[in-house]
Every structure is written in C-alpha cells, then in structure tokens.
Amino acid sequence: MKAILTVVGEDKVGIVAAVSNKLAALSINILDISQTIMGKNFTMMMMLELESANADFITIKNQMTDLGKQLGLTINVQREDIFNTMHKL
Numbered sequence: 586m587k588a589i590l591t592v593v594g595e596d597k598v599g600i601v602a603a604v605s606n607k608l609a610a611l612s613i614n615i616l617d618i619s620q621t622i623m624g625k626n627f628t629m630m631m632m633l634e635l636e637s638a639n640a641d642f643i644t645i646k647n648q649m650t651d652l653g654k655q656l657g658l659t660i661n662v663q664r665e666d667i668f669n670t671m672h673k674l
Contacts, residue, residue, distance in 0.1 A: 594658030596627035
C-alpha cells in the first residue's frame with residue numbers, strides 16, 4: 586500500500602532528517618519527495634511504500650503525528666487512494 590505524508594510548519598534545521606529517520610526506523614521506503622520553503626514556512630510531501638513497514642497504518646499515522654508535535658509541525662499520513670479522492674473534489 587502507498588501513502589502520502591505531508592509536513593507543514595515553520596522552517597527549522599533537521600525537519601527532513603527527523604522525518605526520514607523516523608520512516609527508516611519503521612522500515613518505510615520513500616518513493617518520492619517534494620519540499621519547498623516560502624519565507625519562514627516549510628512544506629513537504631512524500632509518497633511512501635508501506636508494504637515492508639514494521640507497523641500497521643494506524644501506528645504509523647500516530648507515530649508520525651507525535652513526531653510532528655515534538656517538532657512543532659503538522660504531519661499527516663493518508664492512504665494514497667483517500668488522498669487522491671479528496672483532491673479530485
């Protein structure tokens with residue numbers, strides 16, 4: 586299964602590293618990544634492959650949300666099909 590991860594918040598050193606390290610610890614592969622900084626605002630989207638993950642989807646979602654809270658960011662993980670459906674409306 587594929588998922589889309591989004592990160593939004595104030596730019597600071599180490600965001601990409603923290604998110605990537607957490608995903609690696611969960612055995613999640615990053616298939617694609619896009620990021621931009623607009624002024625002081627950081628945004629990033631990642632497409633993830635969850636087939637080899639060592640946790641279920643809800644656990645992954647909760648752990649990434651918790652990481653976002655620790656970093657002062659909003660991190661959201663959605664199943665790819667749900668993400669695509671939401672953005673077609």
